[in-house]
Amino acid sequence: MSDKRTLSRRRLLKKTMAAAGGAVLLAQAGSALGQGPAAVTRRRFKAWISRGEGPGRTTLQDATLRPIAGRQVLVRTEATNLCYSNVPAVLGIQPPAGARPSALAAPPGARRLNDMAVIQGHGGIGVVEAVGPDVRRVQVGDRVCVSGTPHCGACYRCLRGRSDMCQFLSAIGPDDLVAIADLADGTPVYENSQIGGLAEVMVAFEEWVVPIFTKLPAADVGMACSCVAVAGLGATTAHALMTIEPASSVAVVGCGPLGLSAVQGARISGATTIIAIDPIGTRRDAARKVGATHVLDPNVEGDGLVQRVRSLTTWPTSRLWSGGRNPAGRRPGAGADYVVEAAGLEHVTPKLERGPDPTGLLPMQQAYEMCALGGHLITTSIIRGDLVLPGNLFSIGGVTHHGGQAGGCSPMKDIPRFVEMLEKGQFDAKTLATTVVPIERMLEAYEQVAYRTTITGLMTS
Numbered sequence: 001m002s003d004k005r006t007l008s009r010r011r012l013l014k015k016t017m018a019a020a021g022g023a024v025l026l027a028q029a030g031s032a033l034g035q036g037p038a039a040v041t042r043r044r045f046k047a048w049i050s051r052g053e054g055p056g057r058t059t060l061q062d063a064t065l066r067p068i069a070g071r072q073v074l075v076r077t078e079a080t081n082l083c084y085s086n087v088p089a090v091l092g093i094q095p096p097a098g099a100r101p102s103a104l105a106a107p108p109g110a111r112r113l114n115d116m117a118v119i120q121g122h123g124g125i126g127v128v129e130a131v132g133p134d135v136r137r138v139q140v141g142d143r144v145c146v147s148g149t150p151h152c153g154a155c156y157r158c159l160r161g162r163s164d165m166c167q168f169l170s171a172i173g174p175d176d177l178v179a180i181a182d183l184a185d186g187t188p189v190y191e192n193s194q195i196g197g198l199a200e201v202m203v204a205f206e207e208w209v210v211p212i213f214t215k216l217p218a219a220d221v222g223m224a225c226s227c228v229a230v231a232g233l234g235a236t237t238a239h240a241l242m243t244i245e246p247a248s249s250v251a252v253v254g255c256g257p258l259g260l261s262a263v264q265g266a267r268i269s270g271a272t273t274i275i276a277i278d279p280i281g282t283r284r285d286a287a288r289k290v291g292a293t294h295v296l297d298p299n300v301e302g303d304g305l306v307q308r309v310r311s312l313t314t315w316p317t318s319r320l321w322s323g324g325r326n327p328a329g330r331r332p333g334a335g336a337d338y339v340v341e342a343a344g345l346e347h348v349t350p351k352l353e354r355g356p357d358p359t360g361l362l363p364m365q366q367a368y369e370m371c372a373l374g375g376h377l378i379t380t381s382i383i384r385g386d387l388v389l390p391g392n393l394f395s396i397g398g399v400t401h402h403g404g405q406a407g408g409c410s411p412m413k414d415i416p417r418f419v420e421m422l423e424k425g426q427f428d429a430k431t432l433a434t435t436v437v438p439i440e441r442m443l444e445a446y447e448q449v450a451y452r453t454t455i456t457g458l459m460t461s
């Protein structure tokens, strides 16, 4: 049900400004209001609303959309990935006692996301239902990806080739969020990171919206465009951080949906030795299926994991005058040319095989050490605690570390490429999307994601 009508500039401005917070984005949205009639869609929709503390904080509720204004885009959700990093917010899982707060946590006294009614999620795919008057990138009826990270193309970082660090990213804190809807009791509804996903609709500023031109099924497209696939494919094929050469060696530490996407990206880029490392047997099987040439269980390898990777990456010879490298010695030259770290911390104890370190620190250290001297490491995970690295290796070992969002990917450039990889059969979405549920069963699927009994889950609506 939609009721389109044109509001006066004054009334719309008043309504828009009534949304708390969002100073920067809102001011920019408001400044565009004089340029034409706003497309306004008032619409009821179902949304998973997270609020308060602990388990049970996320419930399916009806909400009424606020007017769409400025650079906002209304998207009817077709599919959204149930991202592991969103598990604590959705399922209400607290960090372990004594865990230090994240350096990215809100300062004391600031507005808390937990006190607000928030639609969680990291974006998704869908069809544009309405656009604000200042939107240029997409039109009503377009199929789009609401990206996990923005890409404005105009800010300081976008202009310097690091769209994964687009400065619009800095406007996603609790005080920045713009209310997009109201609950029946008048409570304003916000979206995580200005994008949400766990609802029948998403409202995003156009910087987060990428048009995609495909007719493939929603679950497959949703997988290829998910935050995790974008990060894994971005790390290995976007070339913003590193460029994987054909016939090179790549190690992927952690084979959840992000790592399995990185395995595929390594294959697509022409790597000929692809070592996938994960404690969960079904994930190692999936890695082999999508392109890994070797799979390793970190629990079996134990302290020998780094050495094992080195033993698999001695190509082409140990004859140093013949283009070879020294596989042993004090500073062994063996090691993966490229390493993608995608393990991360455990939010809850998995019901399948556990990794060697629930904080995610050990896999990250091992990822650093298994990288060849002169090689490249991309880290993608959320970990708990501070990383300790061998100082001299860090300083003069020649390993180039790349940290960033979404594997360095530029959403407007790269997401359409990932859809093309899906279209042409280079990217296998089905092996990764092992749980696909309708909106009503979202929580059940999220539990599977949390306990790692599935590779990843998608919600369709």
Ligand SMILES: [Zn+2]
Pocket: 083, 084, 085, 086, 122, 148, 227, 228
């Ligand atoms: Zn995510």
Ligand SMILES: [Zn+2]
Pocket: 150, 151, 152, 153, 154, 155, 156, 157, 158, 159, 163, 165, 166, 167, 168
């Ligand atoms: Zn930007």
